Structure formats: C-alpha cells, structure tokens
Amino acid sequence: MIKCIVFDFDGTLVKSNEIKRELFFKVIQPYGDYDFIVESVLREKAEADRYVILTEIASRLIATGNLVENVSSDELAFSLISNYAKSSEEMIVSCEEVSGTTELLNSLLIKGISLFINSATPLNPLKKILMLRLFDKYFAGVYGRPNSKIENMQIIMDVTKSEPSEIIFIGDNEVDRQTAETIGCYFIGINNASSCFAFEPNYSAINMTEAKSIIFNMLI
Structure with a gap:
C-alpha cells in the first residue's frame, strides 16, 4: 500500500530546468563575456x-584580473547569488x-495521499516559490538543500513511518533515480531534455498526465 508520494520540483512539477541554467549566464553578463567560465563550472x-x-x-x-570593479571574491559571490535568487524566484513563480x-x-x-517535495533547491527559496505558486x-512537508535528497527521503520515511515499499518518488534526473534506488522505493522518471538517466527507469512518463495513470494503477 502506498502511504506517500514524493516529488522533485524543478523539471518535474514546473518547467524550470532551463530557466535556472540560463540564469547562471545572465548574472555574469555585466562583467563581460565569460560564458566559458560558467560552462566549465557547471560541467x-x-x-x-x-x-x-x-x-x-x-x-x-x-x-x-580583468574585472573593472574592485571587489573581493566573497563580495562578488554575494552579489551573484543575490541577483540569481531574485531573478530565479520571479521567473519560476510564473513559469509553465x-x-x-x-x-x-x-x-x-482528494484521495488523502500524503505528498512531499524533495528538491535540490535551497529550502527557504523553495518554500517561498511554492507559496507564491x-x-x-x-504538501505535508517540503525538503530541500542543504540536505541531500537521500537525507530528505530518510526524514520523510521517519515522519510518515513508511517503509520504502510504501513510497513513490517522482523525479526527472539521475540523482532522483539513484536516490530511489538507494532508499529502495518506487521511482517514476519524468523524461525531458535534461533527464539523462544512466538507466531507463522501470516507470517513466513525459509529464504529470502520464504519471497520473501510472500512480493510480499503483494505488489499486
């Protein structure tokens, strides 16, 4: 019997993967043409x-050594992080x-299934985005960084007193698949342009409409 369903957020519930990636390039634009640095760090x-x-x-x-502004690395990092947070919040709140x-x-x-979020997004921004959307x-609980997804799943299991066989995790990337494999719960993979699963999930869908059919068959 399924007691709870856990969702990743970005790319699973909202189409935000590309938004978040492109923002890394956008926030450095005022400092010059350094896309190659962003590409390297992201890789x-x-x-x-x-x-x-x-x-x-x-x-x-x-x-x-080419920046016009006389700032320290810590000061620049703080500025980039602040600008990224502001822009990402605005864009993800309104994205499809x-x-x-x-x-x-x-x-x-309506069915009374306990639902949770397990995301790699920092917890406070994640909660704010969920509230604004x-x-x-x-959701009965929302979990994000700094914990890993495995740590968050263990917390959810403790909170709900669930066994792995009573949990479905739905996500769109390899970390999600590995998390479900490590925990031993069911996994539904959402296939999109960013997915790149190392192994094809036993259950997969391209959107939540397809995922719904899979979930409701598992709830029977």
Whole structure:
C-alpha cells in the first residue's frame, strides 16, 4: 500500500530546468563575456547547488584580473547569488507547469495521499516559490538543500513511518533515480531534455498526465 508520494520540483512539477541554467549566464553578463567560465563550472560541479556554483564562478572571474570593479571574491559571490535568487524566484513563480501537474496534485489530495517535495533547491527559496505558486497547500512537508535528497527521503520515511515499499518518488534526473534506488522505493522518471538517466527507469512518463495513470494503477 502506498502511504506517500514524493516529488522533485524543478523539471518535474514546473518547467524550470532551463530557466535556472540560463540564469547562471545572465548574472555574469555585466562583467563581460565569460560564458566559458560558467560552462566549465557547471560541467565540473553538475550536482552542486547555486551557492557552490556561483562562489566558484566568482573566484574564477576574479582570477582573470580583468574585472573593472574592485571587489573581493566573497563580495562578488554575494552579489551573484543575490541577483540569481531574485531573478530565479520571479521567473519560476510564473513559469509553465509540467502538463497535468495541478490536476494530479488535486486528485491525490482528494484521495488523502500524503505528498512531499524533495528538491535540490535551497529550502527557504523553495518554500517561498511554492507559496507564491499556491502549491504549498498540497504538501505535508517540503525538503530541500542543504540536505541531500537521500537525507530528505530518510526524514520523510521517519515522519510518515513508511517503509520504502510504501513510497513513490517522482523525479526527472539521475540523482532522483539513484536516490530511489538507494532508499529502495518506487521511482517514476519524468523524461525531458535534461533527464539523462544512466538507466531507463522501470516507470517513466513525459509529464504529470502520464504519471497520473501510472500512480493510480499503483494505488489499486
């Protein structure tokens, strides 16, 4: 019996993956043409959060010795992180949802299934975005960075007193798949342009409409 369903956020419920990636390039534009630095950091630190990525970008920008502004690496990192946070919040609050998201969440709420978010987004910005999108009403709990997704899943299991076999995790990337594999719960992979699963998930969908059919078959 399924007791709870856990969702990743970016790329799973809303179409925000590309928005977040492009913002790394946008926030450095005032400092010159340094896209190659962003590309390099994103490649080397693919699983890191925005703080780690932008701190490293700031360090490498300073190291070029070409910046007009006389700022320290820490000051530049703070500025980049602040600008990124402001822009990402505004854009993700208004971006398109993955098809079928609201319908699925409403259906699961009616059925009384406990729903959770497990995201790599820092927790406070994540909660604010969910509130502004009016998504917060659907979720019994919201978990993000600094915890890993595995740590968050363990917390959810403790809170709900659930066994792995009683949980479905829905996500759109390899970290999500690996998290479900490590925990031992069911996994539904959402296939999009950013997914890149190392192994094809046992259950997969291209949107929440398809995922709904899979979920409701599992709830029977």
